[in-house]
Amino acid sequence: MTTYAFLLDIGRCIGCQACVAACKTGNEVPEGRQYIRIVEQTRGTFPNLRGSFQNLRCYHCADAACVTVCPTGALYKEEGLTRLDREKCSGCTYCVDACPYDVPVLADDGRSSKCDGCAAVVKAGGTPWCVKTCPSHALLYDERPKILAEAHRRAAALKMRYPNAQVYGETEAGGLGVVLVLPDDPMALGLPANPNVPLSLTAWQKALQPASLGLTGLSIAFTGLAAVIARRNHLQEVRTLEARNSTGQPTPEAQETKDQ
Ligand code: SF4
Ligand code: SF4
Ligand code: SF4
Known part of the structure; x- marks a missing residue:
């Protein structure tokens, strides 16, 4: 299966925010929400300061923690990217807590919100809004092997100025669906060096979540059984009261109990 990816070249980003605006307008993202945040970063000590702009956005992890913990299937992988079907979101916030990059947020309607890789645009044969608008070609979108090759070419060129x-x-x-070209170590740029899915989350999906669903099923079964036993006891009580009536007619208490 062909997988796709974005290239995000931090060495070329000029912090113009054109991608932010294009994403918001193109995807009609409601006020107060955005899928990309540009953050200015300064490193080093005076007078040897270096600056860059970090794009905080969904990096479309192949082993996506958000997908792993999502109990409804609202988050899922497609062609290497992490899609979000908001209609299926229950607002449980598991993805918000699990993402190593702090990406998903709950929107005003109580459902998760994040970049879906411009799924509708791409399926219609277009280019993601952010890529189309970037004036410095810091963003590209293509098949993942081509993006990786371009990333290594650019990183090798950037090493002439930035050794790291x-x-x-x-x-x-x-393997991320957004491959970054960094001018420095990931940690120096605020990125986790090892953003892999914690084992506890994998355990949650593979064992604890089905077990909790099983316990819910058992609880429903026991509730049903308790109702059957209560009904049987109730009828037994009616028969006892009827037997005490010498005329064979139900006593007023029995009739009242039977009608309940
Ligand atoms: S960056 Fe976060 S929201 Fe995006 S795919 Fe990875 S875990 Fe999911
Ligand atoms: S791919 Fe689309 S939804 Fe994602 S950040 Fe770019 S413009 Fe926004
Ligand atoms: S449009 Fe391109 S250069 Fe401008 S902030 Fe976005 S990624 Fe950076």
Whole structure:
């Protein structure tokens, strides 16, 4: 299956926010929400300061913690990207807590909200809004192997100015759907060096979640059984009261109990 990815070249980002605006208007993202945040970063000590702009956005992890914990299937993988079907979201906030990049947020309607890789635009044959608008070609979108090759080419060129320049996302979290070209170490740029899905989350999905669903089923079964026993006891009580009536007619108490 062909997988796709974004290239995000931090060495080329000029912080113009054109991607932010294009994403918001193109996807009609409601006021107060946005799928990309541009943050200015300064590193080093005076007078040897270096600056860059970080794009905080969904990085479309292959081993996506959000997908792992989502109990309704609202979050899912498609062609290498992490899609979100908001109609299926129950607002449980598991994805909000699980994402190593703090990406999903609950919108005003109580449902998760994040970049879905412009699924509708791409399926119609278009280019994601953010990529189409970026004036410095810091963003690209293509088949993942081509994006990886371009990322390594750019990182090698960037090393001439920044010795720590590197590609981030080739293997992290199973391989990101947004491959970054960084001018410095990931940690220096606020990115986790090892954003893999914690074992506890994998255990949650594979064992605890089905077990909790099983317990819910058992609870429903026991409630049903208790109702059957209560009804049987109730009828037994009616028969006893009827037997005490010498005329064979139900006593007023029995008739009242039977009608309940
Ligand atoms: S960055 Fe967060 S929201 Fe995006 S795919 Fe990874 S875990 Fe999910
Ligand atoms: S891919 Fe689309 S939804 Fe995602 S950040 Fe870019 S413009 Fe926004
Ligand atoms: S449009 Fe391109 S250059 Fe401008 S902030 Fe977004 S990624 Fe950076």
